[in-house]
Amino acid sequence: VHVTSPTTAASCGAVHNTATVATSNDGTATATARIEVLCARIALTKTADKPLVTAGDQIGYQIVVSNHGAGRAHGVTMTDTLPSTPAGLSWRIASASSGWTCQISGGTLTCGGSTTSLAPGDSLRVHITSPTTAASCGTVHNTASALASNDGTATESARIEVLCPRIALTKTADKTLVSAGDQIGYTITATNHGAGTAHGVTMTDVLPATAGTSWTIASASAGWTCQITAGTLTCGGPATTLSFGHSLKVHVTSPTSSLSCGPVDNAASVVTSNDGSASASARIEVQCAAIELTKTADETQVSAGDQIGYTITATNSGAGTAHGVTMTDPLPATAGTSWTIVSASPGWSCAIAAHVLTCGDSGTTLPSGDSLSVHVTSPTTKATCGTVDNSASVVTTNDGTATAAASVEVLCAEIALTKTADHTPVLIGEQIGYTITATSNGPGTARDVTM
Numbered sequence: 001v002h003v004t005s006p007t008t009a010a011s012c013g014a015v016h017n018t019a020t021v022a023t024s025n026d027g028t029a030t031a032t033a034r035i036e037v038l039c040a041r042i043a044l045t046k047t048a049d050k051p052l053v054t055a056g057d058q059i060g061y062q063i064v065v066s067n068h069g070a071g072r073a074h075g076v077t078m079t080d081t082l083p084s085t086p087a088g089l090s091w092r093i094a095s096a097s098s099g100w101t102c103q104i105s106g107g108t109l110t111c112g113g114s115t116t117s118l119a120p121g122d123s124l125r126v127h128i129t130s131p132t133t134a135a136s137c138g139t140v141h142n143t144a145s146a147l148a149s150n151d152g153t154a155t156e157s158a159r160i161e162v163l164c165p166r167i168a169l170t171k172t173a174d175k176t177l178v179s180a181g182d183q184i185g186y187t188i189t190a191t192n193h194g195a196g197t198a199h200g201v202t203m204t205d206v207l208p209a210t211a212g213t214s215w216t217i218a219s220a221s222a223g224w225t226c227q228i229t230a231g232t233l234t235c236g237g238p239a240t241t242l243s244f245g246h247s248l249k250v251h252v253t254s255p256t257s258s259l260s261c262g263p264v265d266n267a268a269s270v271v272t273s274n275d276g277s278a279s280a281s282a283r284i285e286v287q288c289a290a291i292e293l294t295k296t297a298d299e300t301q302v303s304a305g306d307q308i309g310y311t312i313t314a315t316n317s318g319a320g321t322a323h324g325v326t327m328t329d330p331l332p333a334t335a336g337t338s339w340t341i342v343s344a345s346p347g348w349s350c351a352i353a354a355h356v357l358t359c360g361d362s363g364t365t366l367p368s369g370d371s372l373s374v375h376v377t378s379p380t381t382k383a384t385c386g387t388v389d390n391s392a393s394v395v396t397t398n399d400g401t402a403t404a405a406a407s408v409e410v411l412c413a414e415i416a417l418t419k420t421a422d423h424t425p426v427l428i429g430e431q432i433g434y435t436i437t438a439t440s441n442g443p444g445t446a447r448d449v450t451m
Contacts, residue, residue, distance in 0.1 A: 012039035038071030044154040054196035056274025060129035073118040075149030080109040088133030096126040137164035166194030171280040179320030181398025185253035198242040200273030205233040212257030224248040261288035290318030295404040303444035309377035322366040324397030329357040336381030348372040385412035411444030
């Protein structure tokens with residue numbers, strides 16, 4: 001006779017059985033047999049490829065189903081409802097053990113089935129991966145479960161933390177107010193305030209095309225390649241990364257001229273491949289000087305022999321500081337003149353050489369609203385009579401020029417003397433006399449008249 005019975009996971013262990021036979025004319029006999037029912041012991045592990053990643057990096061899990069029991073596991077099936085949150089996930093099967101059929105359908109990973117068995121000590125593996133985006137930041141939880149038709153079930157969970165960068169950009173002017181002719185500059189700084197590493201950090205800045213400017217890169221952070229092409233500053237690129245709390249900087253500068261006056265506005269932007277973008281603006285006000293020159297005669301009319309003089313004043317009526325303020329005055333070479341410097345403003349060095357008065361040089365500055373003056377004088381003689389004309393000019397390195405003129409009329413005296421007898425002739429004994437008269441017939445006053 002042949003008897004059979006199914007077994008279950010509850011049947012594990014030794015199944016002892018003894019049979020006895022008896023006869024009516026012989027006696028009895030017994031026989032024993034033993035069957036060892038070996039149980040499978042299904043186990044499941046789920047391991048993240050990396051527990052911490054940055055948004056934009058690939059994430060993945062290794063799921064392993066193992067049989068730690070002495071018996072063969074039958075109907076081995078693993079299911080995993082794959083995470084759909086945070087956003088930006090798209091799962092695929094990267095690899096699977098031969099003999100283990102796996103597929104993803106409706107967001108659920110399924111491997112194996114009723115025909116899949118697993119011998120003692122063997123394992124079946126599957127590796128799943130997904131890209132991430134800036135929308136994937138946060139915790140990705142996942143739980144898988146495995147079951148065998150002759151053992152039971154096992155579950156295992158794993159989590160991956162997707163860390164997002166947070167890109168920020170600042171732009172700071174070296175000085176917000178400068179004078180025309182001064183250098184201007186901006187420092188542009190990209191900083192990652194997020195916990196994840198920023199990838200593909202690229203900063204662009206369409207530099208101001210203000211007249212009189214010409215931009216150059218003064219310095220840049222190590223690891224940030226910067227160049228200026230067709231007026232656009234570009235730093236970084238697809239391979240540039242920026243870890244948490246770190247910054248990348250670039251400093252650009254430009255000269256200015258009198259053509260640069262007014263606001264110089266500038267905006268820069270930074271983009272990343274795994275976070276987004278940021279922008280920053282800054283403004284520099286280039287203030288122009290406005291040089292003016294006045295020349296005033298001490299007196300517009302004098303008499304020959306009197307002193308003549310001029311006061312020459314350079315004034316900056318503009319908002320910016322005038323640089324390189326230099327005044328020149330070819331002094332009149334009129335006969336009878338000999339020019340000297342009586343006084344000059346502090347900070348304005350003046351000298352006369354070869355009949356030319358020069359004040360200031362390339363290092364002389366004149367702040368907004370300030371003036372520099374010089375006073376020159378000369379004696380006159382009768383040979384000086386007439387008009388003494390004089391023109392002066394001032395130049396700057398950051399504004400332009402100005403001129404001024406003045407004249408002095410030197411009036412000459414014209415002395416005359418007459419002498420008239422009271423009577424002529426006279427008789428002896430009569431009184432005689434003379435009237436002597438000195439007269440100035442010229443337009444000028446005669447000085448120190450002595451007869």
